[in-house]
Amino acid sequence: MHNQPEIIYDKQGNAHVIVDYNDDYIGAKLGFWLFLFTEMMIFGSMFLIYAFYMFQFSDTFVQYSATLNVKMGGTNTFILLVSALTMGLSLVRLRQGNVEGAKKFIWATIVLALIFLSIKYFEWSAEIHHGIYPGSPTLKSMGDGAVMFFGLYFVITGLHGIHIILGIGAMIWVLGLVRKGKITPTKFVVLENTALYWDLVHLVWVFVFPLFYLIH
Amino acid sequence: MELHQNEALHPIKASTYVTVFALLISLTVLTLVQPLVLKLALASTLSIQLGIAFMKAFLIVAYYMHIKSNTPLFRVLIYGSLAILGVIYIIMAIDTYYRYTPNDLFQLLQKEG
Numbered sequence: 103m104h105n106q107p108e109i110i111y112d113k114q115g116n117a118h119v120i121v122d123y124n125d126d127y128i129g130a131k132l133g134f135w136l137f138l139f140t141e142m143m144i145f146g147s148m149f150l151i152y153a154f155y156m157f158q159f160s161d162t163f164v165q166y167s168a169t170l171n172v173k174m175g176g177t178n179t180f181i182l183l184v185s186a187l188t189m190g191l192s193l194v195r196l197r198q199g200n201v202e203g204a205k206k207f208i209w210a211t212i213v214l215a216l217i218f219l220s221i222k223y224f225e226w227s228a229e230i231h232h233g234i235y236p237g238s239p240t241l242k243s244m245g246d247g248a249v250m251f252f253g254l255y256f257v258i259t260g261l262h263g264i265h266i267i268l269g270i271g272a273m274i275w276v277l278g279l280v281r282k283g284k285i286t287p288t289k290f291v292v293l294e295n296t297a298l299y300w301d302l303v304h305l306v307w308v309f310v311f312p313l314f315y316l317i318h
Numbered sequence: 319m320e321l322h323q324n325e326a327l328h329p330i331k332a333s334t335y336v337t338v339f340a341l342l343i344s345l346t347v348l349t350l351v352q353p354l355v356l357k358l359a360l361a362s363t364l365s366i367q368l369g370i371a372f373m374k375a376f377l378i379v380a381y382y383m384h385i386k387s388n389t390p391l392f393r394v395l396i397y398g399s400l401a402i403l404g405v406i407y408i409i410m411a412i413d414t415y416y417r418y419t420p421n422d423l424f425q426l427l428q429k430e431g
Contacts, residue, residue, distance in 0.1 A: 128389075135392065139399050146403045150410050157414045164360055176350055183342055190335040190382055197330060301382045308374045312349055312367035317360060 127291050134295040138302055145306050148258050155250040162247025168318035174225045175315040178218050185214035186304040189297045199287040208273050215270050265303045272296050328387035338381045345374050
């Protein structure tokens, strides 16, 4: 059965040999959505663990939610919100045929993502400076509820941070493909998928922010 | 019938992105203002905060991720997998309610046995 040509039929029932899928736009997007579902399950199960322990230690979760830095978390929320817009606009520009405009918006997204990471760095540094990090003696002395709250905080925001870093990598790769002419106003599915990924990273933060910073 | 390469693709407009962005910003301001204006019990705070989060999530998935303009195949897949995640959450919620709480079924059974 090997090397047999794939056949497709038209409405009159005539057979045609398939020579090309025209870059298979639908296939590329479907494949990427399957990957996004696995991401949804990863973060979905993290939030499930969060929900379980919040039910067990609700008073402690409220108490320590108040100690998180809402100003930094809130600023990061706005930064991600703007970055999702710039990423979307880069796709709009590219499809309009404005390649340079698209590149500028991708750079803007990268800069915003780096600002997000820097703020996260300062936020984590302050907490680690106060002796709060997974497995620290201070945290252990604060009881099981605090261990769970800050444990989940570091794991979920950490995993989210890794996704931001991977997103920056993907955007730099996309810029390279644009430069090489592999992403064009008519062949844009790679940029579209990268934008979908960035929307998912934003989506996760939409739930992380209220659950950790605003339940007090 | 000759199919043009991008005929099946829905056009995307910058104005849609900007409108959705404005809505997302307003909802985010609401989430930040709520704890300052209304001091509520955990359950009420959670319902308000998660309610707003789900509204934002819907806007992002529907418009930024183009589900509104996608083919039925994508819509069924995406809403279907969200429904499966929902089922997992409901099962987990039942388990959470009956474990290590005054409603713990296993402890109640042990006491009776």
